[in-house]
Amino acid sequence: GDQVEQSPSALSLHEGTDSALRCNFTTTMRSVQWFRQNSRGSLISLFYLASGTKENGRLKSAFDSKERRYSTLHIRDAQLEDSGTYFCAADMDSNYQLIWGSGTKLIIKP
């Protein structure tokens, strides 16, 4: 079955609002990475976490250090350029494979 459950699948927000995306894992993961894909298909790495939290400007991500079974991505004060599809991807062990969430399509409206 699916090992990564990403939610919500779609989200529409006005500029200036805050949002939270989440990935739940059916098993313990070693690390998680968050990406944003733009309309051209380019995939930008936002965060890579083996544990704890990281912050970059208006974006903040956390990876549950205790059970390692979920991760969140918070977007503060959303801007138009935050629009895109966000993916989480996690790895279970050292077999060089990432397991991907199904994505969250985020639309920011003026």
Next chain:
Amino acid sequence: AQTIHQWPVAEIKAVGSPLSLGCTIKGKSSPNLYWYWQATGGTLQQLFYSITVGQVESVVQLNLSASRPKDDQFILSTEKLLLSHSGFYLCAWSLGGTGVYEQYFGPGTRLTVL
């Protein structure tokens, strides 16, 4: 700084024709390399990975093959395209070694099979 380049940018090909997609990474020696496929509106599916020249491991084949002829080059190919091969192909690199590290993606190749 590392750069990753994919070619071609886009291809329109006939069913049954051959395909070769390329990826090069500059500014990083001995990276781990990866090929992914993404259906329109879908998530990513890892196809292959390589941790060293001449060595490629398959994750999901989809009637495709991959090769790593040089340290900085990763090739995806097939002799006979299927309609189901249409989609977006992404190459990625990470630090070399055992395990999964942060991955960085190329701009992708959009393939349409008719």
